[in-house]
Amino acid sequence: MAILSLQSVSKSFGALKVTDDVSFDLNAGEALGIIGPNGAGKSTLFNLITGNIQPDRGRVLIDGQDVTRLPPMDRVRAGIGRSFQIPQPFGHLSVYENLLVAARFGGEIPASEAPGFCMDILSRTGLATVAEKPSGGLPLLQRKRLELARAMATRPRVILLDEIAGGLTDAECVELVATIRSIHAEGTAIIWIEHVLHALNSVVERLMVLNFGRMLMIGQPDQVMASPEVREIYLGIEA
Amino acid sequence: MTLNRNLGLCLAFLALTALYALPAIAPRAMVQDLFGILTLLVLAMNWNLLAGFAGLVSVGQQAFVGIGAYAMFAAIILAGLDPLVGVLIGGIAAALFAVPMAFFAFRLNGAYFAIGTWVVADIARLAISQWKALGGGTGTSLPKGTAKEMAFVDQIKELLDVSSAAAADALTYWLMLSLAVGVLIASYVFLRSRMGLGLQAIRDNENAARSVGVDPVKLKALVFLLTAFGTGLCGALAFIQITRVTPDAAFSVIDWTAFVIFITVIGGIGTLPGPIVGVAVFYLLQRLLADYGTIYLIVLGCLGIAVMLFARRGLWGLFIDRTGIDLLPLTHRPPRMVASRPAAHRRSA
Structure with missing residues (x-):
């Protein structure tokens, strides 16, 4: 059974749809990376998982239990830990x-x-x-x-890392990645939003691409990065 | 550090013994003076817990003083109860009033919370001034001899060999001193506990606190109710000695909140000894500048601004920074050695 599931989760702020029908499962001990252009809704997705924001539609499940209406404090105790983009x-x-x-x-x-x-x-x-x-x-x-x-x-079973390598030097980044790898090796599942792709791809087993709140693609990192659509949207490289 | 701490504790014990012995050795005027200082100290310690540790900058604490005072007067005049029972009822009434007040005020943050609490306090003042049984807008006085007929006054009169009025003053003074000591000890124990740690995390960053499992609403509500109870008790006790209550006096924002904020800020907001230092400075200034009219208030204002600009942790914070001595430290020090991994880093499913 998936440790964390999102089922058709959507969220709008006024007329702006920041999360649009996003669904995925995260298995126990898995590491999932999330990439996407600025404003794609990556941090909002974290806030929906942690309960800082309530979705307009859809469900969030931890171990198959619906936690959509639970406050952040209860989700932490259910095993969801997080870091913030700005410390x-x-x-x-x-x-x-x-x-x-x-x-x-x-x-x-x-x-x-x-x-x-x-x-x-x-x-x-x-x-x-x-x-x-x-x-x-x-x-x-x-x-x-x-x-x-x-x-x-917080003894998480799933740890959400929001651009934790952003702003670091290469040497600092290597040190941080080693720590994240050791956490992952102990069996903690990870969802990691990151723009430092070499760091991200050295840890994650799957990669998800978000664009305008929609999940564009999810799969193995090399397959995702080879996708012409992803390369155009995220890297600005025309196919 | 331990030597400093032990020395501090010895000095505190001696000071406390002297303070408890005061009604037996000092003139009545001095006891009354100190009662006023202790009243401000209790209010300042409560406000410090609220603003300095929970981040709830309330400008409506006069609501709890007023509610406490009026509940005590109602208990004596309308129900014929002993004033000491009335004081307890005053505290409970203030805590009960804090429930709907929190329901309204907790929807607001920062400056809006401050203004919101002030507005609620003023609404309470206006509502109380409609209570005709307690004199409406002009207020009322305690029935003649009420203080002298309080429980334990006769025993104190015999013990100290003083008049009934002096014995009543001694009793209220001891109660206020005990309340101050009680609030100080309770604050220390609370802030050193798990809940105190969570409270300080909320003060620093409510969003991050929530993300590590702290429930901000529950903790802030608890502190709001506890400080309302302490402030209500203090207000009721203060008005036994004043013997007369009016809406304007009982709900005075200057007397019960503005001076209290000044005392806490200059003493050291967010430190436990801060209000004690602040109230001593406030009393000295009051004594020194009593004959200078408005200059007194100007000096108070200038001193408050200077402390906020140049010593943001107040005089006590300045003292700690210079000497490294903290008599009531709230910090949790890490253990020196890591012997083993005592708890799993990942919880089981």
Whole structure:
């Protein structure tokens, strides 16, 4: 059974249709990439999955259970973790406390186990040395890492990554991809929106292309990238 | 750091002992003065919890003072209850009033929330001024001798060998001091807990807090109700000593909210000792500038602006930054060593 399913999900803001009849299944442990031009509705799709936005039509299912009307907090506890495109740290709290919030609420980890659990994630994401620093003053790479670490602390079965490699140098990107690969190797399913295609294609098993809110294509990355329609719309290369 | 902490705790214990002993050794005027300071301190600590930790900048806290005071007067005049029972009813009435107020105000954010709470408080003032049984717009007074006939006044009178009026003052002073200590301890315990951590996450970023499983509405509503209860108790207790209530006095935005905001901001918003420092500075300024009329208010305003510009975490925040000493730290420090992986990183289906 699919761990996450979207069935004919649509969403409009006024006359603008930002998500148009999108359906797909995500299997347990699978990594799915999402690409598309700016304004294609990629982040909106994440917001529909996490419950930050309610769809006008269609259903969202986790493990076959309809969660369409559940608030974001309940979906986190059902196993959906997310990072934001623009990092949103709890700026007055330390890096460690950012994870502690996620572990205690979303991850439902008991108080006695939470410190060790959080420190382990901080070590894996390369943030252990800045654990006590206020998160509001971190540079971009560490903010991106914190987004990933905080999502991990909710103990997700599906983790949604929104342009987490955007703005990073190649070296920083390689480090981040290694961490994402290790999360995936442990069996966590991933949906990753990204414009850094070499990073994305080194992790995902399937690729989805969105354009004007519609799902244009879904399949293996090399097949999708070879599609003339995708190359024209996304890369601007005429067939 | 531990030495500083122990020293701080010893000093706090000594100060508290001296404060509790005050009615036995100090003149009545000083007890009354300190009662006023403690009233502002309790209000400031409640407002700090609301604005400094939950991000709910309310300008309508006078609604809870007024409701608490009027409920207490109603309990005494209309139901013939003891004033101390009336104080408790005042707190409960304020908390009950907070339920519909939250229903309205929680639909608003930021500056709109601030204005919205002010509007609700003013509506409450206008509604209360229609309550003819409690004097309508002109208000009413406590029946003569009410304070002197309060529970425990006779025992205190014998214990301290003072007049009934002084014994009543001592009782209300001790109750206000205990309320201040209670609010401080409860705030510390609450903010160190899981819920306190969630509350600070909401203050920093409500959307991100939701995405890690924190329920902002539930937590903010809880804090709103708890601070309404504390503010209502404080208002009721304050008006036992004032002995007369009018809608304008009980719902005064200047006395019960503006000064309270000033105290919290200069002391250190978002820190627990901030309101204590703020109320001490406020009292000193009041004493020093009492004879200078409007200059007093101008100086208060200038000081508030200066602190907001140059020491955004207030005087207590400045002290922490300079010395590194924090007597009531709320931070959760990470463990030094990672022994093992205590919990699975991925939950089972």
